[in-house]
Amino acid sequence: MAEMLINQTMSTTKRTHFQVPSLPAFRTVNYRRNYVKILNSLNGSVQNSRKLRVAYQGAPGAYSEFAAKTACPESVTIPCRAVINVISAIETGRADLAILAVESTMEGTAVRNYDLLLQRDLCIVQEINLFVQYCLLAMPGVTKSELKRVISHPMALAHCGRSLAELGLDHQAVDDTAGAVELLLSNRMLDTAAIASTRAAALYGLDVLAHGLQDESWNVTRFLILSKNNPKIAKKRKVGVKTSMVVAHHSGTLDVLLKVLSTFSSRKISLTKLEVNSSSNNNGPVKVLDAHEGGSIKEYPCVLHVDFEGSVDDQKVKDAIAELSDLPVYVRILGCYSADPTIYGLQ
Numbered sequence: 001m002a003e004m005l006i007n008q009t010m011s012t013t014k015r016t017h018f019q020v021p022s023l024p025a026f027r028t029v030n031y032r033r034n035y036v037k038i039l040n041s042l043n044g045s046v047q048n049s050r051k052l053r054v055a056y057q058g059a060p061g062a063y064s065e066f067a068a069k070t071a072c073p074e075s076v077t078i079p080c081r082a083v084i085n086v087i088s089a090i091e092t093g094r095a096d097l098a099i100l101a102v103e104s105t106m107e108g109t110a111v112r113n114y115d116l117l118l119q120r121d122l123c124i125v126q127e128i129n130l131f132v133q134y135c136l137l138a139m140p141g142v143t144k145s146e147l148k149r150v151i152s153h154p155m156a157l158a159h160c161g162r163s164l165a166e167l168g169l170d171h172q173a174v175d176d177t178a179g180a181v182e183l184l185l186s187n188r189m190l191d192t193a194a195i196a197s198t199r200a201a202a203l204y205g206l207d208v209l210a211h212g213l214q215d216e217s218w219n220v221t222r223f224l225i226l227s228k229n230n231p232k233i234a235k236k237r238k239v240g241v242k243t244s245m246v247v248a249h250h251s252g253t254l255d256v257l258l259k260v261l262s263t264f265s266s267r268k269i270s271l272t273k274l275e276v277n278s279s280s281n282n283n284g285p286v287k288v289l290d291a292h293e294g295g296s297i298k299e300y301p302c303v304l305h306v307d308f309e310g311s312v313d314d315q316k317v318k319d320a321i322a323e324l325s326d327l328p329v330y331v332r333i334l335g336c337y338s339a340d341p342t343i344y345g346l347q
C-alpha cells in the first residue's frame with residue numbers, strides 16, 4: 001500500500017494541473033482507530049469536547065496541519081506561530097496533542113525540535129510520515145520573471161536550494177510555508193513568491209508557478225504527535241509498535257553506542273533510528289528533563305536517540321532497558337506508539 005501511494009504521488013509530479021489532495025478514507029482507517037484510543041486515554045482532559053485539539057506550528061495550510069489532520073482525522077487543529085508556542089499550547093491545556101516535524105530524508109534530524117522534546121515532560125503517541133513536494137506560489141497574475149525573492153520555512157528553503165539557485169532569486173526564512181503565503185497576500189507582494197503546497201495555494205487563492213521544487217524527488221518528513229499524559233496506547237500491541245528512547249551520558253560515547261548495539265542485536269530487536277546528539281554538534285550541553293528527579297533539567301555532553309521496533313511491555317525490551325541501565329547512563333522512554341509504515345503524499 002505504501003509503495004502504491006508513493007508511486008501515485010511521484011507519477012503526478014510533472015502534471016501541470018493538480019487536484020488539492022483530500023483525505024481518502026482508506027488512508028485514515030488506522031488513524032481513526034488510533035485516534036479513538038488516544039481520545040479515550042485522554043478522556044479526563046478532553047471532557048465535554050469530544051474532538052481532540054491538535055496544536056501545530058504554522059498557519060492553516062501548513063504541512064504540519066495536513067499531517068495533524070491525517071493522523072487525527074476528526075481533530076480540531078490549532079495554529080501556533082512558533083514551535084515553542086506549540087509546546088506551551090499542550091502544556092497549558094489549550095491543546096490535547098501537539099505535532100512536530102522531527103526529521104526529513106533530505107536534512108536529517110530537526111535537532112532543535114528534538115531538543116525541545118527532551119526538555120519537556122511530553123510523550124510520543126503517534127508518528128506520521130509525509131511525502132513533501134514543494135510548489136512556487138505567487139499572487140494571481142504574477143509571472144516568474146517579475147519575482148525578486150522567495151520566502152518560506154527554513155526547511156523548505158533548504159530542501160529547494162538547487163531550484164532557488166537556478167531561479168536566481170534571493171530567499172528569506174519565515175515561520176512556516178503557509179505563513180509565507182499569508183504574508184504575500186496580506187502585503188500584496190508582487191515581486192515575492194512563497195514555497196508551499198498546492199493545498200496552501202488553493203486555500204489562499206494563489207497561483208502555482210512551478211511544482212516539484214525540492215532538490216530530491218524523494219523527500220519524506222517524519223512528524224511526531226505528542227501528549228502531556230502518557231496514554232499507554234500502543235504498549236499492549238505485539239506488532240507495528242515502535243519505542244523511542246534517549247540514552248544520556250557523561251562520557252564514553254563509543255562504549256555506550258556499542259552497548260546499545262549489542263544489547264538490542266543480541267535480542268533481535270531492530271533499531272529504526274540511532275543518532276548521536278552531542279554538545280559539539282549544537283554548541284552546548286544537551287538538556288534533558290529527568291522525570292525521576294522531580295522533573296529537573298540535567299545537562300549532558302552527549303545523548304543517543306534510539307528508536308526500535310517493539311513495545312516497552314515486551315519482555316525482551318524490558319530486559320534490554322534493564323541491561324542498559326547498568327551503565328552510568330540516564331535512559332528515558334519518550335514514547336511507545338504505533339509505527340507508521342505508510343507515506344502520505346502532499347504536493
Ligand SMILES: O=C(O)C(=O)Cc1ccccc1
Pocket residue numbers: 057058061062063064065101132153155156175176177178221
Ligand atoms: O512550514 C510548514 O508548512 C510546516 O509545517 C513545517 C514544515 C516545513 C517543511 C516540511 C515539513 C514541515
